[in-house]
Amino acid sequence: MIEARNVYKTFRTPDRKEVKALVNFSTHVNKAEVVVIIGPSGSGKSTFLRCLNRLDEIDSGEIIIDGVNIYDKKININKIREEIGMVFQLFNLFPHKTVLENVTLAQQVVRKRNKGEAFEVARGLLHKVGISEKENVYPSQLSGGQQQRVAIARALAMHPKIMMFDEATSALDPEMIGEVLDVMKTLAREGMTMVVVTHEMGFAREVSDRVIFMDAGQIVEEGTAEHFFTNPVHKRTKLFLSQIL
Amino acid sequence: MTFNKRSLITVGILSIITASIYYFFTQKGIIYIWHWEKIPEMLFYYGSKSADDPTPKFRMGVLMMGFVLTLKISVFSIFFGIIIGTVVGIARLSHEPVTRGLSLSYVELIRNTPLLVQIYIIYFFVGSILRLSAFAAGTAALSIFAGAYVGEIVRAGIQSIHKGQMEASRSLGMSYGRAMRHIILPQAFKRIIPPLAGQFISLIKDSSLVSVIALADLMFQAQQAFARTYYAFEIYFTVALLYLVMTFTLSMATQYIERRLAISD
Numbered sequence: 001m002i003e004a005r006n007v008y009k010t011f012r013t014p015d016r017k018e019v020k021a022l023v024n025f026s027t028h029v030n031k032a033e034v035v036v037i038i039g040p041s042g043s044g045k046s047t048f049l050r051c052l053n054r055l056d057e058i059d060s061g062e063i064i065i066d067g068v069n070i071y072d073k074k075i076n077i078n079k080i081r082e083e084i085g086m087v088f089q090l091f092n093l094f095p096h097k098t099v100l101e102n103v104t105l106a107q108q109v110v111r112k113r114n115k116g117e118a119f120e121v122a123r124g125l126l127h128k129v130g131i132s133e134k135e136n137v138y139p140s141q142l143s144g145g146q147q148q149r150v151a152i153a154r155a156l157a158m159h160p161k162i163m164m165f166d167e168a169t170s171a172l173d174p175e176m177i178g179e180v181l182d183v184m185k186t187l188a189r190e191g192m193t194m195v196v197v198t199h200e201m202g203f204a205r206e207v208s209d210r211v212i213f214m215d216a217g218q219i220v221e222e223g224t225a226e227h228f229f230t231n232p233v234h235k236r237t238k239l240f241l242s243q244i245l
Numbered sequence: 246m247t248f249n250k251r252s253l254i255t256v257g258i259l260s261i262i263t264a265s266i267y268y269f270f271t272q273k274g275i276i277y278i279w280h281w282e283k284i285p286e287m288l289f290y291y292g293s294k295s296a297d298d299p300t301p302k303f304r305m306g307v308l309m310m311g312f313v314l315t316l317k318i319s320v321f322s323i324f325f326g327i328i329i330g331t332v333v334g335i336a337r338l339s340h341e342p343v344t345r346g347l348s349l350s351y352v353e354l355i356r357n358t359p360l361l362v363q364i365y366i367i368y369f370f371v372g373s374i375l376r377l378s379a380f381a382a383g384t385a386a387l388s389i390f391a392g393a394y395v396g397e398i399v400r401a402g403i404q405s406i407h408k409g410q411m412e413a414s415r416s417l418g419m420s421y422g423r424a425m426r427h428i429i430l431p432q433a434f435k436r437i438i439p440p441l442a443g444q445f446i447s448l449i450k451d452s453s454l455v456s457v458i459a460l461a462d463l464m465f466q467a468q469q470a471f472a473r474t475y476y477a478f479e480i481y482f483t484v485a486l487l488y489l490v491m492t493f494t495l496s497m498a499t500q501y502i503e504r505r506l507a508i509s510d
């Protein structure tokens with residue numbers, strides 16, 4: 001489903017320093033696989049996700065999604081993005097739109113569904129994430145956990161083939177983390193292909209097929225969640241796990 | 246403070262100022278014979294206009310005609326100013342260096358030359374090439390002038406929207422244009438209503454400069470009426486009040502819109 005080969009990505013900061021965010025990075029994600037990415041701050045986790053839908057552009061290497069090289073000059077990136085849902089740490093809901101409008105807008109303007117269809121899809125998904133009764137309120141009137149669940153519904157409304165989560169629960173108060181993780185777990189069990197940046201090792205253990213530990217733009221170690229709990233090999237992995245567990 | 250209280254206070258303060266001026270005149274022994282009775286007919290009168298149009302009926306007086314023209318030219322210029330400004334504001338943030346350079350040059354050129362000079366250039370030079378009427382030339386000059394300032398306000402408004410909004414829109418498959426139209430601009434406009442209102446209030450006042458190209462706006466009509474009658478105080482107080490009616494209405498309207506849009510906050 002996703003194939004990244006020898007990806008390099010370097011940022012240039014305003015003071016002209018070079019930051020190597022991804023260094024010869026290669027991995028693959030199979031259909032219906034749930035991959036969790038962990039790693040210290042600045043290790044390139046977000047950059048990898050953002051390169052998968054070209055919010056950031058890679059310098060070299062290639063990324064193939066569903067058989068299409070997404071850095072090919074001939075492809076329409078908007079078409080690719082329709083198939084890849086993204087959930088952000090800070091939700092990024094549209095504050096001037098109601099919950100229902102947040103979930104229907106892209107369906108209508110991008111997927112060209114008519115209003116009735118879009119509303120039906122949206123209501124179904126809002127029910128699924130457990131906020132049906134809030135469809136006419138604005139995001140500012142919701143708790144963080146509710147906002148993130150709306151954001152997930154918004155992404156799912158496009159019926160994407162892949163869902164990416166970038167620290168979807170790190171901005172939440174502890175008591176709201178569970179409700180968002182539950183939605184993510186349901187998705188995982190339904191067979192959604194997922195790439196999840198998170199430090200919730202409980203989530204990783206419960207639903208992930210594979211965990212990738214990144215540092216300095218590279219994969220240091222990968223394996224099942226169980227492997228990371230029981231016998232991590234590298235020193236950096238052990239040090240990192242000792243900090244988050 | 247509520248909306249109505251605030252307008253009440255504004256009106257109250259204005260009345261006090263007017264009363265003080267009147268007091269000053271009467272108490273300081275300045276001898277001036279007021280001719281306020283001549284003002285109403287400069288606003289509305291009943292009668293015939295000329296031999297060509299002899300039927301007696303209610304007609305607008307000169308000041309009211311000027312008021313209507315100023316209102317018209319202001320509404321047109323605000324409308325085109327918003328359109329030009331939106332395009333320029335977006336262009337200023339373009340990834341294309343040429344688009345960015347052109348829009349910046351436009352803004353700098355307009356902001357760093359006097360409006361009066363721009364009006365003359367557009368009227369005499371551009372206007373005579375394109376055979377523009379004085380009204381078209383005046384509206385064009387004011388729109389181009391407003392467009393530069395609105396462009397900078399729009400640019401700042403767009404930049405004030407968190408970049409996560411654009412990223413969320415793009416990640417849903419929206420094109421840059423769609424994201425601008427549905428997500429970024431509506432939020433930016435909501436945020437820039439106060440500076441836009443200030444800009445348009447200035448524009449209404451600045452529109453008095455078009456009287457130099459013989460456009461019969463409120464200022465032009467006032468100058469003509471003064472030249473005929475020498476009722477300087479009466480005419481210019483009335484003119485000030487008429488400008489105030491326009492600017493005050495605009496400022497009330499924007500406060501109303503602002504409150505309406507605040508429901509999603």
Ligand SMILES: Nc1ncnc2c1ncn2[C@@H]1O[C@H](COP(=O)(O)OP(=O)(O)OP(=O)(O)O)[C@@H](O)[C@H]1O
Pocket residue numbers: 011012013019020021039040041042043044045046047048
């Ligand atoms: N737009 C940018 N400009 C310059 N440097 C950037 C930019 N985005 C990311 N970086 C740098 O690239 C590196 C990788 O960043 P990235 O956001 O991918 O890390 P991360 O693993 O997601 O970290 P975190 O856990 O803090 O979110 C960091 O050193 C970061 O400072």
Ligand SMILES: [Mg+2]
Pocket residue numbers: 045046047166167
């Ligand atoms: Mg990150």
